[in-house]
Amino acid sequence: MTSETLETLAREPKVVVSGVTKRFGEVVALSDVELTLGDREFVSVVGASGCGKSTLLSLIAGLDAPTTGTTSLSGHEILGPGRDRGVVFQQATLLPWLSALDNVVFALEGEEGLSRKARVERAREVLDQVGLTGFESSYPAQLSGGMQQRVALARSLSYGPEVLLMDEPFGALDALTRRTMQELLTQVWEQNRMTVMLITHDIEEAVFLSDRVVAMTPRPGKVAAEFAIDLPRPRDPEVLGSPEFHGYYSQILELIHRG
Ligand SMILES: Nc1ncnc2c1ncn2[C@@H]1O[C@H](COP(=O)(O)OP(=O)(O)OP(=O)(O)O)[C@@H](O)[C@H]1O
Secondary structure, three states: OOOOHHHHOOOOEEEEEEEEEEOOOOOEEEEEEEEEEEEOOEEEOOOOOOOOHHHHHHHOOOOOOOOOEEEOOOEEOOOOOOOEEEEEEEOOOOOOOHHHHHHHHHOOOOOOOHHHHHHHHHHHHHHHHOOOOOOOOOOOOOOOOOHHHHHHHHHHHHHOOEEEEEOOOOOOOOHHHHHHHHOOOOOHHHHHEEEEEEEOOOHHHHHOOOEEEEEEEOEOOEEEEEEOOOOOOOOOOHHOOOHHHHHHHHHHHHHHHHH
16 A cells, blocks of 8 residues: 555545435436545546536535435535535636725635625735736736636635535646646645545546545446556646656546546
């Protein structure tokens, strides 16, 4: 067993998905899913289109409920959305009439006891973390797709969630921007060290970013296999050329193609 696997096992569980089945009418999207996300662990979920990845994410986000089974966070059953979880989707879904700064400030409206001044300060801080200093007053339409996703990420980071849930966050970006955003995400995660669940179609992205990659079976989705990624951190793009990286990549690819 590798040291990384031991570290993964030693982590306190943060999110636990237990015996979860999800049906939409006749469609069984998830069947008896068991999954644990450890405290401060970065986990990617990969699998064929339609295998239930987004459904799994929305159950943990509390946007939907399982048909049977339970999801819990820090030992408490998830019964709806909460500020202990941040969600980033493929589209940034920013409010077009608000500046980048005000989009983040708006997300902090629910933070009780935080003055307008403190909210603005916090928003500036997280915009700086995602490399947007100087763009605070730009409106979404004035920002590129990658920059809009940076604002979306800042918005989720602003209230300090324990778990960050990301559904194909870079899926709509061009290859170069995607790579920059992956590097940004590793930096942000190194600084914040929250639990992350990333849904992606991109196995290279999954291996590069994660402590563990979870591969799902085709519908009805179940966990097919889990791979502990024992690559040095902080991750450097140079690792992409290493034999270890290619070893993980081909094992996961083969498993998904085998179905
Ligand atoms: N609200 C819904 N109503 C009916 N069926 C749904 C609903 N949401 C998802 N499904 C079905 O559940 C299955 C799993 O969908 P889901 O979007 O979770 O898969 P996915 O792995 O995220 O797919 P993709 O990679 O293409 O985004 C699909 O067959 C989908 O059609």
